[in-house]
Amino acid sequence: MYATNYHRASSVQDAVKLKSGADDGKYLSGGMTLIATMKQRLAALSDLVDLRHIPDLTGISVTGKSVRIGAATTHYDVASSAELKAVCPAICNLAHHIGDPHVRHMGTIGGSVANNDPAADYPAALLALDAVVVTNAREIKAGDFFTGLSETALEEGEMIVAVMFDAPARAAYAKFRNPASRYAMTGVFVVRRDNGDVRVAVTGAGADGVFRHSGMEAALAANWSPDALAGIAVDPSDLLSDIHANAEYRANLVKVMAKRAVAAA
Amino acid sequence: MRTFPYQTPVIMNYDAGDYEASLEAAMASADWNGFAARKAEAARRGMKRGIGMSCYIEACGIAPSAAVGSLGAGVGLWESAEVRVNAVGTIEVMTGSHSHGQGHETTFAQLVADRFGIPIDNVNIVHGDTDKVQMGMGTYGSRSGAVGMSAVVKALDKVEAKAKKIAAHLMEADESDIIIENGELKVAGTDKTLPWFQVALAAYTAHNLPAGMEPGLKEGAFYDPSNFTFPAGCYICEVEVDPETGVTDIIQFVAADDFGNIINPMIVEGQVHGGIAQGIGQALLENVHYDPQNGQLITASYMDYAMPRADDLPSFKLSHQNTPCPSNPLGIKGCGEAGAIGSPPALMNAITDAIGNNNLTMPATPQRSGLRSTQPTEEETICMRPITIAHPRFRMP
Known part of the structure; x- marks a missing residue:
């Protein structure tokens, strides 16, 4: 790792100020991607602004069906929140299967969402839950937030402070792990709301990052059952192809994981 | 081969062994005869169950x-x-x-x-x-x-x-x-x-x-040894392949080995465990990939190179049938490589038995074992070509 300056921010305003004063600074949350990248000398940043000690940024609040998760809340805290489990167990289950125990105790929801790794789990949840990403400047709908592979709508210096969503009637996440990295080779988050609206969001498979599958959404809105997906074709032309799985295989996984998620929801 | 020494047509002279003993021990341990019922039960759950065996004789203790x-x-x-x-x-x-x-x-x-x-x-x-x-x-x-x-x-x-x-x-x-x-x-x-x-x-x-x-x-x-030693054994693997994803789940793995005399059974079992894990890695997971365009190693870290891990492996059922080696003073045949020799063919035989397709390349990844594509893809075929073709200077005649 190249030398860098470490700053511990005490508030959101303090963090923004610290970063704006840096030559080439970055916000640091759990550091599960950023620190590893710096250790490999694939990134050389002048300054790191640590967000994990800002009190307002941590914690989960549930009011009725309305959920707010602070950006610096760890995966472990999401996975083990009884309040959250009572209204949306699917997101707790998703968090429980991110990485390994070390990662779950360090990594945070805000860091994962801001990084938007194409195989990360949270982007699928946020997109399917129609979540809102709250930043220091504005609120961004998940559908507008994830703009491509590791790309988001965040402006320079903008930081995530929370994620908000309304807990749905039914939801589940089914993940097929990459045999080496154990990231999602394909992960599908399905949501059904009381009004019959259905969302199906796919991570790990899309050539352009997380995406919704309108064909499966329509089929499940008409008939909420795994069998409803039998006749659905997933087009492999927009999917990733790599050494572990080609696009055709991923297309099959999208459908199989969607079926399994619906069965579990 | 029931009498020893047994002169093979290809130099090796097998000095001692009891191949039937290992075969019978492995089949009994795996309940080979009960497989049909287990396969039928798995089919009712929508899973394709298969069983595979491999018997080996090694030339070890190298060498005169x-x-x-x-x-x-x-x-x-x-x-x-x-x-x-x-x-x-x-x-x-x-x-x-x-x-x-x-x-x-x-x-x-x-x-x-x-x-x-x-x-x-x-x-x-x-x-x-x-x-x-x-x-x-x-x-x-x-x-x-x-x-x-x-x-x-x-x-x-x-x-x-x-x-x-x-x-x-x-x-x-x-x-x-x-x-x-x-x-x-x-x-x-x-x-x-x-x-x-x-x-x-x-x-x-x-x-x-x-x-x-x-x-x-x-x-x-x-x-200076007067002969090679000849460890032998029988390995049996039983799997279930998920027809929807092509994922192979190893249900049981049996190893019956004749290593001659054994000094420390726990260490020998550890060697076999490690060997089987490596063999399963070879058959199911491990693969080195180079970028066909520029020769860059793609599987340069464990984020991309799939090593076998504890949750990829079942508990192994081991047994030993010991016929002492007559050519060395301790009667030892050796155990270091057996696990890695016997396990890949047993596992591959089990998968091909499960999916009914013998044309399966190692590693038998879910994509290859899935019913839709068991042939190497065009992309994989390119990866398997010598990387030197990328540069005309190194083109083979």
């Missing part, structure tokens, strides 16, 4: 130096050992068999401690230090036990002979009446005894040694 010389080897494949008994009776063994996880420090020390009846803590195994170990040919080819320990045995024979001469002289007995038991040298049939350390001390004080004997108690030996 003259034989490898005739095959063009540049070295002889003996092994060396030196046994130094210190004046207080503790023993250092210098061995050319390097230990990098095989547990020689334990097994070799057991051999020495058992031989003289002294505490195992009094035995120190020295390896891998060229300042101390004169010569060695190394650890590979399941040779540490069969060849390396045989060299230690030869050195121990010399140490024992000299120690008995000293003890016989000190106790005024005939050398042939001296026995070594529980850390003492005794005159058989009498109550005369000398503790091991006193004999060692006498060798170094040299106050009262047989006429003409050199002081000290330190001996070296080289052992």
